[in-house]
Amino acid sequence: MIGSTKAQDVSLDKYLLHHDKLLRMPLLFIHKDSPQKRDVLLWLGDHGKANALDWPQIKMQLEAGYDVVTFDLRGWGETRMQYTAVSPDDPSLGKLDPEHAYANSISGVLANYVYNSLLVGRPYFFQMIDDSQIALQFSKLKLGRMPAAIAAEGDNYTLAGSIAEIFPEIKLVPSPSAKAMKWSELVENKQELWPIQYLLPNGAYVH
Amino acid sequence: MGHGDRIAMTEGYHGHQYSDENQEAALDFLDRFNRMPIRRGLIAPKLLPDADLLCTRTGQVMLDQSDARSLMDEIRDYYGERKSVNHAALGEEYKSINRLITRIGP
Numbered sequence: 021m022i023g024s025t026k027a028q029d030v031s032l033d034k035y036l037l038h039h040d041k042l043l044r045m046p047l048l049f050i051h052k053d054s055p056q057k058r059d060v061l062l063w064l065g066d067h068g069k070a071n072a073l074d075w076p077q078i079k080m081q082l083e084a085g086y087d088v089v090t091f092d093l094r095g096w097g098e099t100r101m102q103y104t105a106v107s108p109d110d111p112s113l114g115k116l117d118p119e120h121a122y123a124n125s126i127s128g129v130l131a132n133y134v135y136n137s138l139l140v141g142r143p144y145f146f147q148m149i150d151d152s153q154i155a156l157q158f159s160k161l162k163l164g165r166m167p168a169a170i171a172a173e174g175d176n177y178t179l180a181g182s183i184a185e186i187f188p189e190i191k192l193v194p195s196p197s198a199k200a201m202k203w204s205e206l207v208e209n210k211q212e213l214w215p216i217q218y219l220l221p222n223g224a225y226v227h
Numbered sequence: 228m229g230h231g232d233r234i235a236m237t238e239g240y241h242g243h244q245y246s247d248e249n250q251e252a253a254l255d256f257l258d259r260f261n262r263m264p265i266r267r268g269l270i271a272p273k274l275l276p277d278a279d280l281l282c283t284r285t286g287q288v289m290l291d292q293s294d295a296r297s298l299m300d301e302i303r304d305y306y307g308e309r310k311s312v313n314h315a316a317l318g319e320e321y322k323s324i325n326r327l328i329t330r331i332g333p
Contacts, residue, residue: 108243146321186318207306210299224306225314 029053030082037091039154046098047155049163050078051087059168060159061086061193062152062183066174067119068097074173081171081193089167091155093148095133103129125216134216145179145220152183156190169193175201175215 023034029052037045048069052058061081063070069090070078081088092099100122107113107127116124123130137144152170160166169191172180177198184192203223206214220226237252245253251269258265283291315323 149321182317186321204306204310207303210297210303212299222314222320225310226317226320 026053035158037154037158043094044099045091045094045151045154047089047091047158049087049089049159050082052082057165058085058087060163060165061088062155062159062167062170062180062190063088063090064093064152064170064172064176064180065090065097066176068092068100077171077173086169087165089155089159089163091151093151095130095144101129101133105129105132123216125213128216131216134219138219138221143220144217145182145223148179148217149183149186152179156187171195172198174198175217178215178218 021033022036025032025034031051031053033049033051035047035049037047039045046069050070063074063078063081065071065074069092070088078088078090095101104118105113105121105124105127110124110127113121113124113127122128125131134144137147156167167190170180170183171193172195177195178201181192181200184190201214201218203218203220203226205211207224235252235256237248239246239248241248247269254269255265257263278286285291289295289297
């Protein structure tokens, strides 16, 4: 643990996990000060772990009885790659705000990482699932509680749904504002643009 | 091996393109290889207007040809032909190439 903050009856513990020799995962454990062992929920933000703007959603989960583990998927949040993409093939890229330029499906920085992940044989989509398993193991081993549920905002709802599908012991908390993407629908609908982090060989067949 | 005189490298700081230095080095090589007279510098090319190079009226095959097919059409058909075959579920795909998480620590 590298720090802790307390506000009323809620504590926020900060961790920096070291894994796979060189990688670091910033992780927050947001919990009520309670003598009971409350269930733990993994929470995925749209652009990394929870921040101040996400407090209404986090508060809702705390009031629903969960303590919350939220972390930066590799390449997001505090592990975001500090590059800016400029492409003569896509002049509009430079006009996007930094967040959208970073994740741009055609020419963004994240797209380059995603393409390289295919070349090394471990699709980024699976790397993100690996990250969730690291957070899950951390919760189990260090916090003494196995996460029972997962919730997500925005595009990451698809990732959360996939994690819950692969690991049925983790329940997906439905989100009224998010919709899980289906790879087969992208193909059927001939949709050209979609979140590049979901580039997955055979994706249309497995889903 | 033993022919270092046949290897050369040209580098420079420039945009994502074939730089003038690289173009000149490549043309010098081709001239030498084809036993042509060695020139120095690049010949100034005659630039044609983009419109002179179009093969369709609109500049877009998809607009000009009523039977044109897009890459997305091809992908959808490819998928349609194979989707009835049994494929691994997402969990099987993930676990089949899952690597061991060996150690985590704070």
